Amino acid sequence: MARAAVPGRLTWRAATLAEARRETSTARTLVLDVPDWPGHLPGQHVDVRLTAPDGYRAQRSYSIASASSDQSQIELTIQKLDDGEVSPYLTDVLEVGDQIEVRGPVGGWFVWRESRPHPVLLIGGGSGVVPLMAMVRARGQSRAKQPFRLIYSVRAPEAVIYREELPRHVRDDPGFDLFLHYTRQAPDGWPDPPKRIDVATINSHGWPPDFTPDVFVCGPTTFVETAADILVALGHDPKRIRTERFGGTS
Numbered sequence: 086m087a088r089a090a091v092p093g094r095l096t097w098r099a100a101t102l103a104e105a106r107r108e109t110s111t112a113r114t115l116v117l118d119v120p121d122w123p124g125h126l127p128g129q130h131v132d133v134r135l136t137a138p139d140g141y142r143a144q145r146s147y148s149i150a151s152a153s154s155d156q157s158q159i160e161l162t163i164q165k166l167d168d169g170e171v172s173p174y175l176t177d178v179l180e181v182g183d184q185i186e187v188r189g190p191v192g193g194w195f196v197w198r199e200s201r202p203h204p205v206l207l208i209g210g211g212s213g214v215v216p217l218m219a220m221v222r223a224r225g226q227s228r229a230k231q232p233f234r235l236i237y238s239v240r241a242p243e244a245v246i247y248r249e250e251l252p253r254h255v256r257d258d259p260g261f262d263l264f265l266h267y268t269r270q271a272p273d274g275w276p277d278p279p280k281r282i283d284v285a286t287i288n289s290h291g292w293p294p295d296f297t298p299d300v301f302v303c304g305p306t307t308f309v310e311t312a313a314d315i316l317v318a319l320g321h322d323p324k325r326i327r328t329e330r331f332g333g334t335s
């Protein structure tokens with residue numbers, strides 16, 4: 086007897102834009118209805134495929150921002166690159182009711198599992214905060230107790246994605262704290278001058294290696310490589326450092 090085909094992780098699925106939220110002037114969160122979504126772990130991503138009327142296709146990867154609480158919706162947050170092919174379409178053109186295709190979830194390494202007992206240090210640059218946010222949301226939803234710290238590097242205050250939600254996690258999720266690091270312009274009265282992330286930033290605001298944190302670093306390739314090099318130089322075990330590179334430079 087023939088068995089009905091079960092859609093797998095490598096199957097392209099139609100995803101319909103159910104809702105969109107502007108996070109900053111250049112970043113937008115897409116809430117997508119994906120029937121029969123199999124669920125995901127915080128940190129995983131999807132492949133997104135766009136098909137033009139003439140059949141031309143473009144495909145990119147986007148981290149899943151939402152925790153896996155809903156079996157039919159996922160959220161992605163897209164940072165627009167002005168000269169990009171796909172991101173300006175997703176931030177400025179795609180409308181509620183429009184369809185794209187997604188495939189996934191993808192990735193089994195850059196994921197946080199609640200069963201891990203270790204403290205977690207998250208280091209994100211720009212849109213690299215997206216998969217880290219899925220981890221923060223998952224921890225908040227499950228009321229997990231592992232200490233979490235997020236070091237989030239942005240150019241300027243107006244570039245902070247999730248700027249209303251992050252302080253709510255600081256307030257409501259015991260054991261979660263946040264350090265915002267500014268690279269070009271800091272708010273008035275901010276104690277640290279704007280600069281690129283460096284040894285002093287991670288030494289002062291991260292955790293020491295003997296705290297044995299699991300560390301997740303995500304963002305533009307140069308940001309991730311710099312932060313990972315600093316962590317290793319500070320004595321963190323490379324096996325505990327997981328990285329995700331989005332491409333480009335910071």
Ligand SMILES: Cc1cc2nc3c(=O)[nH]c(=O)nc-3n(C[C@H](O)[C@H](O)[C@H](O)COP(=O)(O)OP(=O)(O)OC[C@H]3O[C@@H](n4cnc5c(N)ncnc54)[C@H](O)[C@@H]3O)c2cc1C
Pocket residue numbers: 130145146147148149162163164165166168169170171172173212215216305329330331332333334
């Ligand atoms: C696993 C994974 C997860 C990702 N998750 C996200 C996410 O959650 N949100 C998000 O906004 N992006 C994410 N990205 C990046 C995303 O896949 C695209 O690379 C990005 O949206 C640019 O695509 P584009 O078509 O607009 O630009 P392209 O047309 O591909 O590139 C335009 C120009 O920008 C440069 N460039 C490409 N990517 C970047 C970058 N990330 N930073 C700076 N310059 C870049 C290119 O070198 C090129 O010069 C992720 C990438 C990976 C590999």
